[in-house]
Amino acid sequence: MPEGDSLHRAARGLQVLAGQRVEVETPHPRASGKQLAERLDGRLLESVEAVGKNLLLHFEGGLVLRSHLRMTGRWRIEPRGAPRVGRPWLVLRGEKYEAVLWNGPVLELGRGASFTSRLGPDVLAHPPDFDAILERLRAAPQEREIGDALLDQRLVSGIGNIWKAEALWDARVSPWRPLADVTDHELTTVLESAHEKMRSGVEGTRPLRHVYRRTGRACRRCGAVIRSARQGDAARNAYWCPGCQRGGREP
Numbered sequence: 001m002p003e004g005d006s007l008h009r010a011a012r013g014l015q016v017l018a019g020q021r022v023e024v025e026t027p028h029p030r031a032s033g034k035q036l037a038e039r040l041d042g043r044l045l046e047s048v049e050a051v052g053k054n055l056l057l058h059f060e061g062g063l064v065l066r067s068h069l070r071m072t073g074r075w076r077i078e079p080r081g082a083p084r085v086g087r088p089w090l091v092l093r094g095e096k097y098e099a100v101l102w103n104g105p106v107l108e109l110g111r112g113a114s115f116t117s118r119l120g121p122d123v124l125a126h127p128p129d130f131d132a133i134l135e136r137l138r139a140a141p142q143e144r145e146i147g148d149a150l151l152d153q154r155l156v157s158g159i160g161n162i163w164k165a166e167a168l169w170d171a172r173v174s175p176w177r178p179l180a181d182v183t184d185h186e187l188t189t190v191l192e193s194a195h196e197k198m199r200s201g202v203e204g205t206r207p208l209r210h211v212y213r214r215t216g217r218a219c220r221r222c223g224a225v226i227r228s229a230r231q232g233d234a235a236r237n238a239y240w241c242p243g244c245q246r247g248g249r250e251p
Contacts, residue, residue: 001170005124005158005202007052007055007069008133009204010050010055012202014075015056016077016096018045018047018147019045019152020045021045023091023248024092025089026089027091028087036109044060045057045207046060051116051119052120052157053069054068055067055069056116062111063111067104069107073102073103074104075099075101075102076101079097086102089102089107119154119157121133123198124158124202134187143177145175145176145178146168146178146182146190147175147232150164150190151164151236153239156191161237162212166194169241170193170210171186171189171223172244173190173245174243175239176250176251211226211239211241212239219241221244222243224242226239228240229251
């Protein structure tokens with residue numbers, strides 16, 4: 001699933017259309033049924049922002065289009081009139097460029113803060129509000145494992161499985177430790193690491209991966225064999241080094 005840094009990169013690309021009246025098409029039948037073209041065609045695209053894993057396109061009249069990419073969605077910026085094969089979900093056509101959404105399973109039209117009220121603070125905000133994130137993590141059930149809690153977009157938005165695993169490894173914190181067993185300093189260190197790694201991703205530099213999808217390989221720090229196991233109700237894969245990330249009830 002694309003993480004917060006991917007959405008921030010997409011938002012940057014879409015800035016080429018901000019301030020323009022856009023032509024709107026929904027070639028895919030699953031998108032055309034939402035009547036987005038009928039409601040948005042010809043409107044001014046005022047601004048584009050990424051909040052967590054959500055891309056929010058603000059149109060005149062207070063309309064906000066939310067795009068969530070899930071596992072398969074991709075935004076592409078192309079020259080106006082560029083040939084393409086297939087039926088994208090959404091096309092926003094400006095004076096010189098087109099923003100094309102492929103395989104975009106979530107498109108919702110709403111108003112104001114209706115899409116952000118349930119989200120935790122964005123780890124990629126300028127600057128990130130680590131105190132507010134820490135407050136939400138401490139308000140959550142403290143028996144919850146930190147690796148599971150970091151993926152809860154109601155507590156902190158933007159972090160996905162890749163940077164959760166890498167930030168925990170960086171801070172030497174096991175994903176299996178309950179929140180009650182993790183100090184505020186450790187939590188802040190994890191959040192700072194996630195912010196730094198994801199900010200590098202926004203700027204186009206993907207940090208080296210130390211544990212994510214490296215199951216069975218040697219840890220670059222201590223040499224122990226990296227493990228992985230399903231975690232949480234969503235059964236997302238957790239990756240960790242049992243040598244330098246100890247604690248919690250490991251499976």
